[in-house]
Amino acid sequence: MSVDFMRQAVALALENIQSGGGPFAAVIVKDGSVVASGANRVTASNDPTAHAEVEAIRAACRRLGSFQLDGCELYTTCEPCPMCLGAVYWSRLERVFYAATAADAAQAGFDDAFIYRELAVPPEGRRIPMARLAAEEARAVFAAWQAKPDKTPY
Numbered sequence: 001m002s003v004d005f006m007r008q009a010v011a012l013a014l015e016n017i018q019s020g021g022g023p024f025a026a027v028i029v030k031d032g033s034v035v036a037s038g039a040n041r042v043t044a045s046n047d048p049t050a051h052a053e054v055e056a057i058r059a060a061c062r063r064l065g066s067f068q069l070d071g072c073e074l075y076t077t078c079e080p081c082p083m084c085l086g087a088v089y090w091s092r093l094e095r096v097f098y099a100a101t102a103a104d105a106a107q108a109g110f111d112d113a114f115i116y117r118e119l120a121v122p123p124e125g126r127r128i129p130m131a132r133l134a135a136e137e138a139r140a141v142f143a144a145w146q147a148k149p150d151k152t153p154y
Helices: 003-018 054-064 080-091 102-107 113-119 135-147
Strands: 025-030 033-039 072-080 094-102
Touching: 003 025, 003 033, 003 054, 003 072, 003 094, 025 054, 033 054, 054 072, 054 080, 072 102, 080 113
Parallel strands: 072 094
Antiparallel strands: 025 033, 025 072
16 A cells, blocks of 8 residues: 555546546556556546546556456545446456545535445346346347357356
C-alpha cells in the first residue's frame, strides 16, 4: 500500500476535470510499479462504461497480456460503483484502495445507490423492464461451451 499511488490517481483525476472529463481516476500497480492508469471518459467517448476503473483494467490487461490481474492492486479516487466492482472481481485484482466514498460521490451528483437497490429486485420488477426469452437456445450455448475441449476457462 502506498499513498503515493493514490496521489497519482488524484492528480490524474484533477487533470481529467481540467480537460473536460469527470472527477475519477485509477492506477493499477503490480510489484510496486504502475502498470496502467485510467480516467473517466464517459462524456469524452460517449461510453457509459468508460469509468476510470474499467479504463485502467482494460489498459492493464492489454499491457500484461492477460484477462486476469492476479497480483495487482487498484488505487482509485472513489469507492467503485456496482459496474466497476464487478470488473474488479472479474479481473481478479488482489486489492483495492479508494479515497472518496460512495456517499462523497453522491454529494457531488454521482449517486449509484439506486443500482444497488435494483440488484435486490427480481428482474421482472426492476425499473428497466426485463423479460426472459429463448431460454432453451441459451442453454444450448452453454452446453456447447461445456463440451468445447480447448476452451480457455475464466
